[in-house]
Amino acid sequence: MKQKIIYAFFTLISVISYGQVELSMKADKTDYNGKDIVNLTIVLELNGDNLVQQSKIMLPDLSKFNMIGNGSYSQAYVDGSTNTSVEQYVTRIALEPKQKGKIRIGSVLVNVNNKIYKTEPFDIFIRDIDKKPVANVSNDVYLNMEIEDREVYQDQPTIAVLRVYSKNMDHLRKVKNIRLPQQNNINVHPVSLKRSDIDPNGFGNMASQILAVFMVFPNESGFVEVPPVSASVNTFSSKSSITSNKVKLNVKKLPEGSPESFKNAVGNFKVDVFCNSKEKIEVKKPVNVTVKVSGEGNLADMTLPKIEESPFYDVFTPKVSSYIRPGTTGMKGEILAKYVIIPKKSGDLVITTEAFSFFNPQEKEYVDLGEKKIAVTAFSHDEVLEARSTVEKVNEYTNTFLETVDSPVLKTTSFKVKEKSKFNWNIFLTNIAILLGLIIAYFLFKNWQKKRNIVKEKSTPKPLGSVAETEAEMRQSLKTDITDYFAYLENLKLSAEKQKFFETFEEMDAEVRSQYFQSSKEDFVAFLERHNGQDIAENYQQLIHKIQMEKYSPLTSEESLNDLLIDIVKLYSVISK
Structure with missing residues (x-):
C-alpha cells in the first residue's frame, strides 16, 4: 500500500513538471445590439518544454454569424518563478450576427501531446437585427x-x-x-x-x-x-x-516595406513607353510619346507613372484613354497616356518616366519596375532639310506651289504629294508633269479671260473642315425624325399591338445607330460611354434588356408598354440631341 502511494505521488509530480495546457475563449461582452460586432478572443498557453501542438485550433459552429475578420499572433517567454518556457497563441475573430435572441457559442478544441483540450460553451444575447427593407408590394x-x-x-x-x-x-x-x-x-x-x-x-x-x-x-x-x-x-x-x-x-493594411515609388497600384502590371513618330524629330517641334500601363488589378483607379520633367525638353499634360474590362482579379486591359514632348536642343535625348511599383496580392509582395526610358534623337531644322533627298525637296516645292496657286479650274490640293521614304521615278516624273500642266493651264485660262473681258469675282474655296465637322454634317443629314416614331409607338401602345410595337422600336433603334455610324448595339454602347457618359450607356443597356424581357413575356399589360414608352422617349430624346 505504501508503495502505491509513493508511486502515485511521483506520478503527480512528473505530470506537474512535464507541462500544463491552458485553453480559453471569451467574448468582449454578453449583451449586444443588432449593429454590434461580436469579438471573440481565443488564448492557447503552453507551459513546458515538451508540449507539442498537434492540430490547429478547431472553431465551433459559427453558421449563425458572418465572419468579417480574424487575426492571430504568438509570443514566447520564460517564466522566472518556475524556470519553464511559455508559448502563447492569441486569435481574435470578429463576427456579425445573423439572427436575434440567445445564441450559444460552442467549444474550441485543440490536440496537444495526443490529448484533446476544449473550452466551455457559453451564451450571448443579440437584441435586434437590421431587417432587409422591403417594398410595398405585398411586403415580399x-x-x-x-x-x-x-x-x-x-x-x-x-x-x-x-x-x-x-x-x-x-x-x-x-x-x-x-x-x-x-x-x-x-x-x-x-x-x-x-x-x-x-x-x-x-x-x-x-x-x-x-x-x-x-x-x-x-x-x-x-x-x-x-x-x-x-x-x-x-x-x-x-x-x-x-x-x-x-x-x-x-x-x-498593405504590408510594410513598400518602395518609395509605390502609390496605390494593387494587382499585376507592366509599363511601356514608346514614340509613335516615324519621321525625324525636329527641335522645337512637337512629338508624341505614349506611356502604356497594362495588366489586371485596380487599373481604373490607380495613379499612373508620369514623364519626368527635364531641362532638355518640355512636357505637357497627357491625354488619357483607357481600354478596360472586368477580369478575374480586378479590372484588366490597358491605359494609354499620350504626351506631347517638344525638344529644346538637338542631339540624343532620354525621356524618362517616374519609377513605378505595385503590390501583388497573389504573391503578397511588392514589385518595383523602376523607371522606363526611351532614347530619341532630335535634329535642327537645317539638319532635317539637309537630310532630305532631291525627290523629297521637289515634292515639298510642288506642294507649296499647289497650296498657294488659286485656280478656279482645278482643285489643286488634291494633287498634293505625300512624303515617301524611297526614291520613286514615277512619282518624280508625275510631279513635274502635273506642275508644268498646271502652269500652262493657268496662263491659258488667264488669256481666255482677257480676250472675252470676263470679270468674275473670285470665290474663296469653302474650307474642308475637320473630320469631326464633316461627320457632324453627315449625321445631321442622316438624322432621324425621332418624334414621328414616338407618335407611332404611342398609337401602337393604345391599340395593344405588342408585336408591331417592338418591331417599330427595333427599326427606330437601328436608324438612330446608323445616324452615329454604329452597326451593332455593343459598338453603340461603347460610343455612348465615350460621348454621352457612362450613365447614358448603362441606361441604354438596361432599356434593351427590358425590351427583350417584355417582348417575350407571355403577359404584357398596357401599363408595362406605357412604362417602356416613357423610358424610350426619355432616353432617345437625350441620345438624338
Missing part, C-alpha cells in the same frame, strides 16, 4: 447584396452580387433603376448588369434573380462598410423604393 420583394470574400487588402477588389427575392415571381420584373453604392472610401465598377434566369427555389422558398454583379475596391484599411444598393419597384398602382443590406469588409 427583397434586395440582398452578397459578398463572399470579406477580407481583402486595401485597393484589392472583391466581387459583390445583388439578388432580388420575392414570393411572387412576376414582381421580379418590376424591380428597376438599380443604383450601385457610392462612397468616398470605396470604388465601384460594374461587372455585369444583365439579369440572370429566375431561380424558382431561392432562399425561404422564394423565387430569386441576380440583378447585377460589381467589383468593390476599398481604398482604406480597417473595417469598411459597403452602403446598400437601391432600386425602385413599379406596380400598377404605385412606385416604391427598396434597398439592400449593408456589408462590412475587413480591409487589411
Whole structure:
C-alpha cells in the first residue's frame, strides 16, 4: 500500500513538471445590439518544454454569424518563478450576427501531446437585427447584396452580387433603376448588369434573380462598410423604393516595406513607353510619346507613372484613354497616356518616366519596375532639310506651289504629294508633269479671260473642315425624325399591338445607330460611354434588356408598354440631341 502511494505521488509530480495546457475563449461582452460586432478572443498557453501542438485550433459552429475578420499572433517567454518556457497563441475573430435572441457559442478544441483540450460553451444575447427593407408590394420583394470574400487588402477588389427575392415571381420584373453604392472610401465598377434566369427555389422558398454583379475596391484599411444598393419597384398602382443590406469588409493594411515609388497600384502590371513618330524629330517641334500601363488589378483607379520633367525638353499634360474590362482579379486591359514632348536642343535625348511599383496580392509582395526610358534623337531644322533627298525637296516645292496657286479650274490640293521614304521615278516624273500642266493651264485660262473681258469675282474655296465637322454634317443629314416614331409607338401602345410595337422600336433603334455610324448595339454602347457618359450607356443597356424581357413575356399589360414608352422617349430624346 505504501508503495502505491509513493508511486502515485511521483506520478503527480512528473505530470506537474512535464507541462500544463491552458485553453480559453471569451467574448468582449454578453449583451449586444443588432449593429454590434461580436469579438471573440481565443488564448492557447503552453507551459513546458515538451508540449507539442498537434492540430490547429478547431472553431465551433459559427453558421449563425458572418465572419468579417480574424487575426492571430504568438509570443514566447520564460517564466522566472518556475524556470519553464511559455508559448502563447492569441486569435481574435470578429463576427456579425445573423439572427436575434440567445445564441450559444460552442467549444474550441485543440490536440496537444495526443490529448484533446476544449473550452466551455457559453451564451450571448443579440437584441435586434437590421431587417432587409422591403417594398410595398405585398411586403415580399427583397434586395440582398452578397459578398463572399470579406477580407481583402486595401485597393484589392472583391466581387459583390445583388439578388432580388420575392414570393411572387412576376414582381421580379418590376424591380428597376438599380443604383450601385457610392462612397468616398470605396470604388465601384460594374461587372455585369444583365439579369440572370429566375431561380424558382431561392432562399425561404422564394423565387430569386441576380440583378447585377460589381467589383468593390476599398481604398482604406480597417473595417469598411459597403452602403446598400437601391432600386425602385413599379406596380400598377404605385412606385416604391427598396434597398439592400449593408456589408462590412475587413480591409487589411498593405504590408510594410513598400518602395518609395509605390502609390496605390494593387494587382499585376507592366509599363511601356514608346514614340509613335516615324519621321525625324525636329527641335522645337512637337512629338508624341505614349506611356502604356497594362495588366489586371485596380487599373481604373490607380495613379499612373508620369514623364519626368527635364531641362532638355518640355512636357505637357497627357491625354488619357483607357481600354478596360472586368477580369478575374480586378479590372484588366490597358491605359494609354499620350504626351506631347517638344525638344529644346538637338542631339540624343532620354525621356524618362517616374519609377513605378505595385503590390501583388497573389504573391503578397511588392514589385518595383523602376523607371522606363526611351532614347530619341532630335535634329535642327537645317539638319532635317539637309537630310532630305532631291525627290523629297521637289515634292515639298510642288506642294507649296499647289497650296498657294488659286485656280478656279482645278482643285489643286488634291494633287498634293505625300512624303515617301524611297526614291520613286514615277512619282518624280508625275510631279513635274502635273506642275508644268498646271502652269500652262493657268496662263491659258488667264488669256481666255482677257480676250472675252470676263470679270468674275473670285470665290474663296469653302474650307474642308475637320473630320469631326464633316461627320457632324453627315449625321445631321442622316438624322432621324425621332418624334414621328414616338407618335407611332404611342398609337401602337393604345391599340395593344405588342408585336408591331417592338418591331417599330427595333427599326427606330437601328436608324438612330446608323445616324452615329454604329452597326451593332455593343459598338453603340461603347460610343455612348465615350460621348454621352457612362450613365447614358448603362441606361441604354438596361432599356434593351427590358425590351427583350417584355417582348417575350407571355403577359404584357398596357401599363408595362406605357412604362417602356416613357423610358424610350426619355432616353432617345437625350441620345438624338
